Amino acid sequence: xxxxRAAIVSPIRTxxxxxxxxxxxVSAGELAAVIMRALIGRSGVDPDRIDDIVFAQAxxxxxxxxxxxxxxxxxxxxxSIPGYQLDRRCxxxxxxxxxxxxxxxxxxxxxxxxxxVESMSNVExxxxxxxxxxxxxxxxxxDRLIRGRIMSQPAARxxxxxxxxxxxxxxxxxxxxxxxxxxxxxxxxHQRATAAWANGVFADEIVPVPVPQKPGDPLMFSHDExxxxxxxxxxxxxxxxxxxxxxxxGNASQQNDAAAACLVVAEDKLAELRLEPIAWFHSWAAAGCxxxxxxxxxxxxxxxxxxxSGLGWSDIxxxxxxxxxxxxxxxxxxxxxxxxxDERHALLNVNGSGISLGHPIGATGGRILANLTxxxxxxxxxxxxxxxxxxxxQGIAAIFEAA
Numbered sequence: 001x002x003x004x005r006a007a008i009v010s011p012i013r014t015x016x017x018x019x020x021x022x023x024x025x026v027s028a029g030e031l032a033a034v035i036m037r038a039l040i041g042r043s044g045v046d047p048d049r050i051d052d053i054v055f056a057q058a059x060x061x062x063x064x065x066x067x068x069x070x071x072x073x074x075x076x077x078x079x080s081i082p083g084y085q086l087d088r089r090c091x092x093x094x095x096x097x098x099x100x101x102x103x104x105x106x107x108x109x110x111x112x113x114x115x116x117v118e119s120m121s122n123v124e125x126x127x128x129x130x131x132x133x134x135x136x137x138x139x140x141x142x143d144r145l146i147r148g149r150i151m152s153q154p155a156a157r158x159x160x161x162x163x164x165x166x167x168x169x170x171x172x173x174x175x176x177x178x179x180x181x182x183x184x185x186x187x188x189x190h191q192r193a194t195a196a197w198a199n200g201v202f203a204d205e206i207v208p209v210p211v212p213q214k215p216g217d218p219l220m221f222s223h224d225e226x227x228x229x230x231x232x233x234x235x236x237x238x239x240x241x242x243x244x245x246x247x248x249x250g251n252a253s254q255q256n257d258a259a260a261a262c263l264v265v266a267e268d269k270l271a272e273l274r275l276e277p278i279a280w281f282h283s284w285a286a287a288g289c290x291x292x293x294x295x296x297x298x299x300x301x302x303x304x305x306x307x308x309s310g311l312g313w314s315d316i317x318x319x320x321x322x323x324x325x326x327x328x329x330x331x332x333x334x335x336x337x338x339x340x341x342d343e344r345h346a347l348l349n350v351n352g353s354g355i356s357l358g359h360p361i362g363a364t365g366g367r368i369l370a371n372l373t374x375x376x377x378x379x380x381x382x383x384x385x386x387x388x389x390x391x392x393x394q395g396i397a398a399i400f401e402a403a
Contacts, residue, residue, distance in 0.1 A: 007277035011262035024121035029064030032071035051109035053083030056092030056116030091396035093365025115261030116362035152392035186251035190231035193352025253354035260366025295328030297395020299335035317381025322388035323354035
């Protein structure tokens with residue numbers, strides 16, 4: 001059986017909200033329903049032709065279990081459409097698109113909704129002490145956001161890792177990355193995002209979100225709120241390191257709320273469904289790495305991807321490397337063998353990334369895809385690379401080809 005080509009249709013995203021910011025009144029399930037409804041409206045697809053929904057969420061909970069199905073029902077989609085939720089941590093949103101593409105390629109489905117959502121503002125506290133009852137004494141409440149980073153790997157094998165900041169500091173030492181280099185990179189990210197908004201780059205991909213108000217009508221949230229137009233290397237240099245090293249709140253990714261989605265459609269169904277692809281799914285790979293150096297994951301992932309796809313750096317016209325930390329990005333670039341003057345820097349994160357635009361974990365892969373595919377078309381490029389590191393020690397990478 002030959003594989004069918006999988007088309008990417010109408011990749012869209014909500015604006016990214018700051019932690020406890022404008023989108024905090026909207027739950028993850030409701031946020032995902034907003035993007036699903038918008039995807040149906042913008043693409044024009046007949047909802048009855050959707051075969052499945054694959055949605056990512058790294059911080060799922062019992063308020064909307066299996067967010068793919070819950071949100072589809074909340075969005076008013078046909079009861080007949082099934083759905084499932086996945087979690088590959090920071091790589092979850094990209095993995096959702098990959099899963100959907102493989103379903104289409106193998107004939108398991110013709111049309112799949114793929115995307116992801118995260119409402120980090122609404123991640124709950126929880127306890128493991130109460131299921132069997134507490135006869136006496138104190139009860140511990142865990143913050144799932146913090147606990148999830150500490151518990152990303154088993155301590156019995158990997159030792160105790162205090163969180164993702166520690167892994168970024170490890171890479172800074174491993175690759176001789178300075179605080180000044182981190183601040184300079186972070187400032188450039190904010191400047192790129194600022195320029196992109198000023199030039200209308202995100203206009204086609206953004207879906208405004210109605211945010212409930214008490215009292216009054218909902219307010220429409222339509223603009224990323226995490227980037228800093230006034231950020232400079234000098235202003236970022238005034239911030240205190242979070243753990244005594246190079247990482248600060250200014251050169252690390254943010255905690256955020258957002259949703260993103262696209263259609264993944266079989267090539268032989270596009271004309272019948274009157275759908276116009278923006279890109280084709282080309283290839284992908286994932287790889288593991290030491291959890292204490294999780295940020296280096298894109299290096300083995302891209303190496304494996306190039307080996308499998310037959311493509312190389314000379315074929316890539318645009319690169320999106322999610323910015324978990326500035327030190328992590330700079331370590332990956334060194335791991336890829338880029339020099340400080342490498343011409344490929346001009347192709348990297350051209351409109352900002354996690355440091356400036358934010359990192360709503362489950363939605364990040366879809367947020368990147370929405371901009372990567374449009375930027376490829378604007379530039380007349382052919383191949384775009386999307387890659388990111390993953391807590392617990394992984395990397396993931398995928399190549400998309402402009403349609």
